[in-house]
Every structure is written in structure tokens, then in C-alpha cells.
Amino acid sequence: MPVKIKICCIASIEEAMMAINAGANAVGLVARMPSGPGPISDESIAAITPHITKEIASFLLTSEQSAAEIIAHIQRTGANTVQIVDELTAGTYDQIREAMPSVSIVQVIHVTGEESIEQAIGIQDQVDYILLDSGNPKAAVKTLGGTGNTHNWEISRELVSRVSKPVFLAGGLNADNVQQAIEMVKPYGVDICNGVRTEGKLDRVKLQAFISAVSG
Numbered sequence: 001m002p003v004k005i006k007i008c009c010i011a012s013i014e015e016a017m018m019a020i021n022a023g024a025n026a027v028g029l030v031a032r033m034p035s036g037p038g039p040i041s042d043e044s045i046a047a048i049t050p051h052i053t054k055e056i057a058s059f060l061l062t063s064e065q066s067a068a069e070i071i072a073h074i075q076r077t078g079a080n081t082v083q084i085v086d087e088l089t090a091g092t093y094d095q096i097r098e099a100m101p102s103v104s105i106v107q108v109i110h111v112t113g114e115e116s117i118e119q120a121i122g123i124q125d126q127v128d129y130i131l132l133d134s135g136n137p138k139a140a141v142k143t144l145g146g147t148g149n150t151h152n153w154e155i156s157r158e159l160v161s162r163v164s165k166p167v168f169l170a171g172g173l174n175a176d177n178v179q180q181a182i183e184m185v186k187p188y189g190v191d192i193c194n195g196v197r198t199e200g201k202l203d204r205v206k207l208q209a210f211i212s213a214v215s216g
């Protein structure tokens, strides 16, 4: 099966269309975050999601940590997939699913060490997808993605082999390293923000190079 491609940090309808027309299966819309280059307002996200057809996944990236806040966030932005970039600390995944049955749930695991494998195994039955990234939720100013940094792909590879849910790989990918990452980690999909941007804007040349590199 071809590796799915998610283009993240989409900031406008035009960027969403450019990504989809180039071959993306999913686009990521980053809401308020403690750090990172991608955030746009909830109003901007709500203006973009109606333009994305059902066969394309529209990911809302949320830093909310309670089920109630996450449900409200999905409702006000209209995405068909929610990417939870921090730990869920109040309420349950089941509450999100019951409130929003058509929305896919993606939990991010920041690969900080071997403990990330047990973390993924612990939540896998409650989510639809796992997404591996390179943030540090324990930093004084949390990083929850958009770092442009890779992490230890040996750990990611082992994690993928030990969970039964599809896994997206993110963190510092670009046209030059994505094929090696795919061969090594064997993810279901790959996800990118900084690697397809120039001065913050989606770069058509980098986008096409990345998509060609994923296809091999």
C-alpha cells in the first residue's frame, strides 16, 4: 500500500489546494500551541475545512488536554480528524468518540526514549492512529511538534512493529531523508511541516520533491 502523505501547517485555502493537488492524502491545521511555526486562528481553520473534500483527511492539531475542550475545539473548526499533540489528562478518548463518532482520533507520541513504546502500547486500543513526533512536552516551554528535528528512528521502528494501529512518522522529514525513514521505520504515513516551507510559506518545489521522494 502506498505510504500516506500528510502536509501540515496549512495556513490558507490556497495552501490546502496546492497540497491536495500535489498528491497529499491529508492536510494539517495547527491551532494555538505553546511554540512552533504552524499555528493559525480557529477562525482560519474553520474557513479552510469546508473546502476540503471528504476523501482528504483534515487534521485539527490541538494542544487541549481535556476531552470536553477537545470536543469543543473540533466542533468550532469542522475538521474530520483530530491530532492530540499532548497527553489527554481529563476525560477519555471514548468521550471524544461518542460526541464526534465520524472524527478519527490521532494521538501524538513524542519519541523521547524507549518509554515511548510502552506509552504507545498503552493508548493504542483507544485511538485510530498513532503519530510519532520529536517534541518535548516536559520542557519549560513545551515543544509539541513543528520542531524540524528528527528523533531516534530505531525506537520508532520498534514501536511500529509492536503496535497494531497505523502509525504516521513526523519530525524533521524532508525530500532527502524521507525514503530512508520509510525503509527503516515502515510507517503507514509520513507527515511534514518545515521541510516543505520557505520563509514560512508552502514551497511548491519542495512539496513536489517531497511527494516524489515518498513515492520512491
Ligand SMILES: O=C(O)c1ccccc1N[C@@H]1O[C@H](COP(=O)(O)O)[C@@H](O)[C@H]1O
Residues within 6 Å of the ligand: 008, 009, 028, 030, 033, 035, 036, 037, 038, 039, 061, 085, 133, 143, 144, 145, 146, 147, 148, 149, 170, 171, 172, 173, 191, 192, 193, 194, 195
Ligand atoms: O508546526 C507547529 O507549529 C506545531 C506546533 C505544535 C505541535 C505540532 C506542530 N506541527 C506539527 O509538527 C509536525 C512535525 O513538524 P516538522 O516537519 O518537524 O516541522 C508536523 O507534521 C506538524 O503536524
